[in-house]
Amino acid sequence: MPGFFLPIRNAGVVELAYTAALEAAGIKSLVTLTGPWINGLQVGGVIMAIKRSDKGALTVRLFLIIGLAVILMIDIGVASVVEKYAINSYARYPQKEKYQHKTLEGPFIIGAKSVALWLLDFAERNDKAVTALSTLFIAIFTIVLAFATRTLVKMARKQDEVTRIIERAYIKMSHRPPGLTFYNDRGTAGTITNVALTIRVNPRDEPLPKVPDYQEPNEAQAPNAFLVTDEQISTSQSLQIGIENVQGIHNGESWLTVYGFVDYIDKFNERHRGGYARRFNRDAPTNNLQFVSQPGYNYDRKRKNGEGHDWGEEAPS
Numbered sequence: 001m002p003g004f005f006l007p008i009r010n011a012g013v014v015e016l017a018y019t020a021a022l023e024a025a026g027i028k029s030l031v032t033l034t035g036p037w038i039n040g041l042q043v044g045g046v047i048m049a050i051k052r053s054d055k056g057a058l059t060v061r062l063f064l065i066i067g068l069a070v071i072l073m074i075d076i077g078v079a080s081v082v083e084k085y086a087i088n089s090y091a092r093y094p095q096k097e098k099y100q101h102k103t104l105e106g107p108f109i110i111g112a113k114s115v116a117l118w119l120l121d122f123a124e125r126n127d128k129a130v131t132a133l134s135t136l137f138i139a140i141f142t143i144v145l146a147f148a149t150r151t152l153v154k155m156a157r158k159q160d161e162v163t164r165i166i167e168r169a170y171i172k173m174s175h176r177p178p179g180l181t182f183y184n185d186r187g188t189a190g191t192i193t194n195v196a197l198t199i200r201v202n203p204r205d206e207p208l209p210k211v212p213d214y215q216e217p218n219e220a221q222a223p224n225a226f227l228v229t230d231e232q233i234s235t236s237q238s239l240q241i242g243i244e245n246v247q248g249i250h251n252g253e254s255w256l257t258v259y260g261f262v263d264y265i266d267k268f269n270e271r272h273r274g275g276y277a278r279r280f281n282r283d284a285p286t287n288n289l290q291f292v293s294q295p296g297y298n299y300d301r302k303r304k305n306g307e308g309h310d311w312g313e314e315a316p317s
Contacts, residue, residue: 164266164268164270166187167187167188167267168187168188168190168266168267168268168270168272169184169186169187169188169189169190169227169229169264169266169267169272170184170185170186170187170190170274170300171183171184171185171190171192171227171262171264171272171274172185172262172274172276172300173195173260173261173262173274173276174276175278175289176232176234179234179235179236180197180234180235180236180237181232181233181234182195182225182227182232182233182234182235182262183227183230183231183232183233184227184228184229184230184231184232185230186229186230187229187266188228188229188266188267189226189227189228189229189266189267190226190227190264190265190266190267190272191224191225191226191227191264191265192224192225192226192227192262192263192264193224193263193264193265193308193309193310193313194262194263194308194309194310195235195260195261195262195263196214196215196216196260196261197215197237197239197258197259197260198212198213198214198215198239198258198259198260199239199240199241199256199257199258200255200256200257200259201241201242201245201248201249201254201255201256201257202254202255202257203248203253203254203255204252204253204254204255207294208257208259208277208292208294208297210296211296212259212261212275212277212296212297214259214260214261239258241256249280249282250282252282252283255279255280256279256280257277257278257279257280257292258277258278258279258280258289259275259276259277259278259292259297260275260276260277261273261274261275261276262274262276263303263308263310265310265313270302271302271303271307271308271310271311272300272301272302272303273299273300273301273302273303273307273308274299274300275296275297275298275299275300276297276298277291277292277294277297277298278290278291278292279291279292
């Protein structure tokens with residue numbers, strides 16, 4: 001474990017400063033004071049052993065420590081010289097110096113006191129200017145505080161919005177066995193308020209309408225179910241196709257598409273609509289109801305004001 005020796009006086013004064021500097025720099029150190037005490041001063045020095053944990057960071061920290069050490073040595077060195085002069089003066093003129101003894105101070109302490117005294121004197125001589133500057137500072141601080149508060153409010157609202165998105169219910173439609181199924185995929189509980197289901201047969205080269213032409217929902221058949229997380233319910237509806245369309249679907253000339261939506265209210269009283277669309281593919285090896293990729297058919301979105309018939313209702317608590 002490498003170390004170095006700093007020959008200084010007043011080592012007892014330096015110990016706390018060295019320890020604080022080392023702790024601020026994040027370096028584990030061992031500080032040992034050596035030397036006898038003479039007239040209240042310790043002759044000797046401080047031995048520091050520094051553990052090298054990170055060579056790159058250690059170099060920067062050592063520069064910081066050495067800089068602080070140089071400042072302390074200069075300050076203590078000047079104070080020691082002044083003390084020596086004061087002791088000699090007291091020995092020569094004990095009666096004169098008896099009532100003039102002052103605390104030993106280095107140049108940095110003297111400089112700091114001088115600046116403080118100058119500031120106090122300036123404040124006394126220019127009290128009106130200081131008051132005006134203080135008022136201006138308070139006004140600027142108030143404006144900055146208002147902007148900071150506004151930013152915090154925006155952040156809090158954004159955080160609340162994100163939390164609702166994460167925690168809210170996501171109710172979807174599915175063709176899981178035994179039939180048409182509604183399930184709450186994640187988040188908190190939600191309440192189903194309406195369901196619409198439509199069946200369409202069209203030629204294979206003809207796309208679905210850009211905007212889904214849902215059949216008018218049958219409110220009497222809506223489940224009105226309360227679903228907690230990972231809960232599901234099943235329901236059944238009769239959908240009819242003309243006999244003339246069966247042959248086209250069977251030989252692959254026409255598409256049979258089932259699409260619809262489920263309206264629900266989440267625990268935050270937000271209203272949503274989940275879209276569902278699947279297309280019958282007789283050639284599919286397993287699942288013959290395949291996902292419709294055309295935009296506007298499979299979705300989950302917030303409903304517009306007045307969309308749906310549940311705007312006078314609230315989610316159960």
